[in-house]
Amino acid sequence: MSMKKRIRDPKKIIDRIDDLPTLPRTVLKITELVNDPKSSAKDLARVITDDQILTARLLKLVNSSFYGLPQRISTVTGAIVLIGFDAIRNLLLTTSVFDLFADRNRKRQQKQEKFWDHSLGCAVGAKVIGNYLRHDNIEELFVAGLLHDIGKIVEMMFQPDEFSKVVAAISKENILMITAENKILGYSHAEIGKLLAEKWNLPAKLIQIIAHHHQPDVAGSFAMEAAIVHLADIFCRALNMGFGGDNKIPPLDRYAWESLKIQTSAIESIMETMRDEYGDIRSFIS
Amino acid sequence: MICVNIVDLKPGMVLAQSVQNHQGVLLLDAGTKITKKNIRIFKSWGVIEVSVKGELDELKAAGETPVAGVKDTAEMELKARFSNVLDDPVMVEIFNAACKLLIKDLPKNEHEKENSRPKKNYR
Numbered sequence: 001m002s003m004k005k006r007i008r009d010p011k012k013i014i015d016r017i018d019d020l021p022t023l024p025r026t027v028l029k030i031t032e033l034v035n036d037p038k039s040s041a042k043d044l045a046r047v048i049t050d051d052q053i054l055t056a057r058l059l060k061l062v063n064s065s066f067y068g069l070p071q072r073i074s075t076v077t078g079a080i081v082l083i084g085f086d087a088i089r090n091l092l093l094t095t096s097v098f099d100l101f102a103d104r105n106r107k108r109q110q111k112q113e114k115f116w117d118h119s120l121g122c123a124v125g126a127k128v129i130g131n132y133l134r135h136d137n138i139e140e141l142f143v144a145g146l147l148h149d150i151g152k153i154v155e156m157m158f159q160p161d162e163f164s165k166v167v168a169a170i171s172k173e174n175i176l177m178i179t180a181e182n183k184i185l186g187y188s189h190a191e192i193g194k195l196l197a198e199k200w201n202l203p204a205k206l207i208q209i210i211a212h213h214h215q216p217d218v219a220g221s222f223a224m225e226a227a228i229v230h231l232a233d234i235f236c237r238a239l240n241m242g243f244g245g246d247n248k249i250p251p252l253d254r255y256a257w258e259s260l261k262i263q264t265s266a267i268e269s270i271m272e273t274m275r276d277e278y279g280d281i282r283s284f285i286s
Numbered sequence: 287m288i289c290v291n292i293v294d295l296k297p298g299m300v301l302a303q304s305v306q307n308h309q310g311v312l313l314l315d316a317g318t319k320i321t322k323k324n325i326r327i328f329k330s331w332g333v334i335e336v337s338v339k340g341e342l343d344e345l346k347a348a349g350e351t352p353v354a355g356v357k358d359t360a361e362m363e364l365k366a367r368f369s370n371v372l373d374d375p376v377m378v379e380i381f382n383a384a385c386k387l388l389i390k391d392l393p394k395n396e397h398e399k400e401n402s403r404p405k406k407n408y409r
Binding site: 068069070071234235237238239240247248249250251252257264267268271272275276277279280 | 311312313314322323324326327330331364366367368369370371374376377379380381382383384386387388391
């Protein structure tokens, strides 16, 4: 390797990627409507029915075995009333993000699927931990878990050469991906993810969680949520859900653990619920 | 026919009576072989107990043990991943919980598989 170390600015890297995916307008509109207490199921249905793919997807979900209803739901309004605003926003954001990064390259596709499994595991984990802590916005935690490693996907798709160097270092030295990234690239997926989230105009909370899921204490007013995603990341790696890019469990951040005040005796039941819900959700997303 | 609490319900059991939610909407018909997913759905609809076909001791045989060799490998793999963090007592707890849960999911012992096959031919 060459001796002169090139310091690269992740911001420049993000700017250079012209074809960086953008969130569909429908999803942004839906997020807005869900956050507005004055909007009704009819308002939401109007936006969804404008998009045939979203409509089909939503009806497929409500009629899937996940909800286990004996009769078929054939209208979008019916679906909204049944599964709720937040769940709909979640579903649409989830599947849109999956689509955006869908890769036609077969080899990469397999790798990517494992990454997504890891993200999905972390999303379910964040939701289950949030539930245990009676957090008031569980749906948001789910999305945060899902997007926490989005920077890794960007690196994989748009910086394949750098990414393969990182992968080589991980397998040679058996280290965490973030350690390898900092060593080789001088920045990590957390920073790339943050920049993408900013570009997408995601809420400040999500940006902070993505940026600081490895050091929750610096996430400012969203330190609690970052700590939840941090712990969920550890849980889903322990449970073998997907592949986060390396074969190591990141160390537990003391601050995160102490601030969450989770009973040690609750760990097992949280992880068990996580495993069950992961199995269910995976079957209808893929 | 026996009444089984939702927490004791296992995949492969056969419903003796249909299951309805609190509004009386049919969730699953009598005679259906229960899957893991069905159990989750029952839980999410707040179903407390259901009636299944069979005798009590038949159900007790449901607790199966995994093959010893497979179990050791799974534990070793998990330990390798936790190698640098096990000085933290909380991590030890997480490790133990993961170990227990992963072992539950392992392929079951051949002998017991034979025994349980008649009840579990839904695959």
